[in-house]
Amino acid sequence: MWNLAKFTAASLSRSRRLSTAIPGPCIVHKRGADILHDPWFNKDTGFPLTERDRLGIRGLLPPRVISFEQQYARFMESYRSLERNTHGQPDGIVSLAKWRILNRLHDRNETLYYRVLIDNIKDFAPIIYTPTVGLVCQNYSGLFRRPRGMYFSAKDKGEMMSMIYNWPGQQVDMIVLTDGSRILGLGDLGVQGIGIPIGKLDMYVAAAGINPQRILPVMLDIGTNNEKLLNDRLYLGLRQPRLEGEEYLSIVDEFMEAVHTRWPKAIVQFEDFQMKWAFETLQRYRKRFCMFNDDIQGTAGVALAGLLGTVRAQGRPLRDFINQKIVVVGAGSAGLGVLNMAVQAVSRMAGNSDSTARNQFFLIDKDGLITKERTNIDPAAAPFAKDPRELEGLNEGANLLEVVKKVRPHVLLGLSGVGGIFNEEVLKAMRESDSSKPAIFAMSNPTMNAECTAADAFKYAGENIVFASGSPFENVALGNGKFGHVNQANNMYLFPGIGLGSLLSGARYITDGMLQAAAECLASYMTDEEVQSGILYPSIDSIREITAEVGAAVLRSAVSENLAEGHGDVGPRELRLMAKEETIEYIKRNMWFPIYSPLVHEK
Ligand SMILES: NC(=O)C1=CN([C@@H]2O[C@H](COP(=O)(O)OP(=O)(O)OC[C@H]3O[C@@H](n4cnc5c(N)ncnc54)[C@H](O)[C@@H]3O)[C@@H](O)[C@H]2O)C=CC1
Ligand SMILES: CC(=O)C(=O)O
Numbered sequence: 031m032w033n034l035a036k037f038t039a040a041s042l043s044r045s046r047r048l049s050t051a052i053p054g055p056c057i058v059h060k061r062g063a064d065i066l067h068d069p070w071f072n073k074d075t076g077f078p079l080t081e082r083d084r085l086g087i088r089g090l091l092p093p094r095v096i097s098f099e100q101q102y103a104r105f106m107e108s109y110r111s112l113e114r115n116t117h118g119q120p121d122g123i124v125s126l127a128k129w130r131i132l133n134r135l136h137d138r139n140e141t142l143y144y145r146v147l148i149d150n151i152k153d154f155a156p157i158i159y160t161p162t163v164g165l166v167c168q169n170y171s172g173l174f175r176r177p178r179g180m181y182f183s184a185k186d187k188g189e190m191m192s193m194i195y196n197w198p199g200q201q202v203d204m205i206v207l208t209d210g211s212r213i214l215g216l217g218d219l220g221v222q223g224i225g226i227p228i229g230k231l232d233m234y235v236a237a238a239g240i241n242p243q244r245i246l247p248v249m250l251d252i253g254t255n256n257e258k259l260l261n262d263r264l265y266l267g268l269r270q271p272r273l274e275g276e277e278y279l280s281i282v283d284e285f286m287e288a289v290h291t292r293w294p295k296a297i298v299q300f301e302d303f304q305m306k307w308a309f310e311t312l313q314r315y316r317k318r319f320c321m322f323n324d325d326i327q328g329t330a331g332v333a334l335a336g337l338l339g340t341v342r343a344q345g346r347p348l349r350d351f352i353n354q355k356i357v358v359v360g361a362g363s364a365g366l367g368v369l370n371m372a373v374q375a376v377s378r379m380a381g382n383s384d385s386t387a388r389n390q391f392f393l394i395d396k397d398g399l400i401t402k403e404r405t406n407i408d409p410a411a412a413p414f415a416k417d418p419r420e421l422e423g424l425n426e427g428a429n430l431l432e433v434v435k436k437v438r439p440h441v442l443l444g445l446s447g448v449g450g451i452f453n454e455e456v457l458k459a460m461r462e463s464d465s466s467k468p469a470i471f472a473m474s475n476p477t478m479n480a481e482c483t484a485a486d487a488f489k490y491a492g493e494n495i496v497f498a499s500g501s502p503f504e505n506v507a508l509g510n511g512k513f514g515h516v517n518q519a520n521n522m523y524l525f526p527g528i529g530l531g532s533l534l535s536g537a538r539y540i541t542d543g544m545l546q547a548a549a550e551c552l553a554s555y556m557t558d559e560e561v562q563s564g565i566l567y568p569s570i571d572s573i574r575e576i577t578a579e580v581g582a583a584v585l586r587s588a589v590s591e592n593l594a595e596g597h598g599d600v601g602p603r604e605l606r607l608m609a610k611e612e613t614i615e616y617i618k619r620n621m622w623f624p625i626y627s628p629l630v631h632e633k
């Protein structure tokens with residue numbers, strides 16, 4: 031049975047802590063059934079009698095008024111009974127059933143939905159976020175029932191400025207935008223990729239307390255090159271190949287102008303764009319709009335925090351980072367983002383140039399080790415290409431196993447999207463690492479695409495490793511009551527704080543300094559004791575706490591760079607005068623927390 035007393039005590043103390051964030055009485059102009067069908071205002075059976083009378087819904091609901099706590103307990107009961115009833119069925123079926131029950135609540139009653147999400151984030155993140163969100167995207171055209179977010183297609187060229195005013199919300203703070211061209215490690219899913227902005231924005235509400243009335247998931251449907259989808263009669267997107275070149279950019283330009291015109295202060299997060307457009311759009315917009323690319327920049331900060339954690343886990347001073355040999359598998363937007371940020375960190379620590387700092391990194395893509403002998407090398411990868419003359423016994427295109435055997439890296443980091451590529455032989459080769467505590471980061475998503483499983487990593491590379499994966503795995507039982515800790519190295523630890531800190535600072539744009547501040551905040555969050563037992567990141571249960579700290583670090587960095595223009599009533603001067611703790615408090619006060627607000631004045 032659901033423990034109601036525990037729930038009430040926990041949520042009461044949380045409400046008190048965040049009491050200043052509770053909105054005042056809001057007056058709703060809708061009446062009757064329209065209110066019941068609006069998930070923002072709907073309280074289901076929770077409408078008190080005065081509201082039923084005055085909002086014209088008396089008689090439209092069963093007579094008994096059910097409290098929020100009872101509704102919560104009822105939902106959790108049905109969720110747990112779904113778990114029991116689907117026990118033993120294939121994982122995909124169970125996960126989709128769980129997603130459906132949560133999605134139905136999301137569609138019906140947002141307050142209750144976000145409350146159960148916040149309180150049970152560890153259980154529900156794998157459903158609304160990776161890995162299940164990947165399965166949802168793959169099946170989106172069949173799962174589609176109600177629209178969520180906005181869709182701008184190549185057919186809407188010239189219309190976007192007026193379309194943006196079709197969005198019913200007055201104010202939008204956070205937008206997550208995709209073109210569906212590289213959804214997790216699942217490739218081009220066209221319009222079906224909308225599941226990703228929806229899932230990311232759910233994390234924004236849960237972790238950063240962004241008001242769900244002010245979020246906007248967006249799909250830019252500029253076609254798909256996925257033949258299976260083009261031939262699927264249920265496919266809901268444009269049935270045409272992806273636009274390229276100037277045609278493509280003109281669509282993204284038009285969208286960005288439209289958004290900026292209606293909501294000049296909204297933050298735009300680019301998500302799951304294929305590499306060429308990920309880099310190109312970041313360069314194109316980063317000084318014009320308040321935007322960032324999560325796969326390049328959010329991932330980089332989380333990975334850097336993990337890499338610094340592995341140095342501490344070895345009992346070494348942070349500065350020893352400059353001596354770590356790191357093999358990165360995957361030279362895409364995520365892998366290159368990580369390398370660029372890691373190189374900046376090494377240069378700062380060692381006082382070296384970037385080119386010297388790059389020596390310790392080895393980059394592998396689908397054609398093997400990248401060296402200067404590579405023809406048609408991608409310009410973004412070129413700075414990391416090795417000089418073959420400086421490599422003993424390793425040639426252009428050397429395979430992963432050869433590289434691991436020769437280099438004996440301290441860290442093996444996968445962002446390739448290729449499931450199982452860290453196979454038994456590769457993992458066993460990591461036993462010969464030069465590190466006393468080698469690290470394996472299998473960061474690709476969803477679970478199927480992880481470079482290895484947690485169990486295989488501890489089994490083949492040894493019990494002494496530090497392990498992290500992009501999607502969650504259970505901790506691994508090592509025998510004798512010991513467990514191998516599984517970290518989740520996922521950009522969810524940073525993007526909510528980057529967005530929230532940027533929003534509340536009123537920054538004109540998002541700089542490298544702000545992103546570095548976010549990464550440093552995450553890197554210093556764990557104690558030495560935790561890190562030495564292999565725990566690199568906080569538990570997802572405390573994601574709201576860590577997000578508040580990351581948000582404060584980002585805001586303070588914007589202030590120090592003179593980019594903060596303030597937010598709402600709080601101007602740049604007040605932001606500048608805040609001490610660190612005051613900034614964290616300010617951030618927390620501005621986090622939305624779901625409770626039923628009165629919908630009518632009390633007379
Ligand atoms: N944990 C996290 O927070 C994040 C994880 N990711 C994951 O990283 C993966 C890659 O994302 P992007 O870099 O954006 O993709 P991308 O498509 O830009 O890059 C993929 C890279 O992997 C390389 N690759 C493909 N097959 C390979 C093989 N057999 N051996 C070695 N390299 C190979 C490709 O050559 C390319 O360089 C995806 O699975 C994504 O879900 C991405 C962002 C954040
Ligand atoms: C986590 C994430 O952003 C990705 O896998 O693309």
Ligand SMILES: [Mg+2]
Pocket residue numbers: 214301302324325
């Ligand atoms: Mg992504």
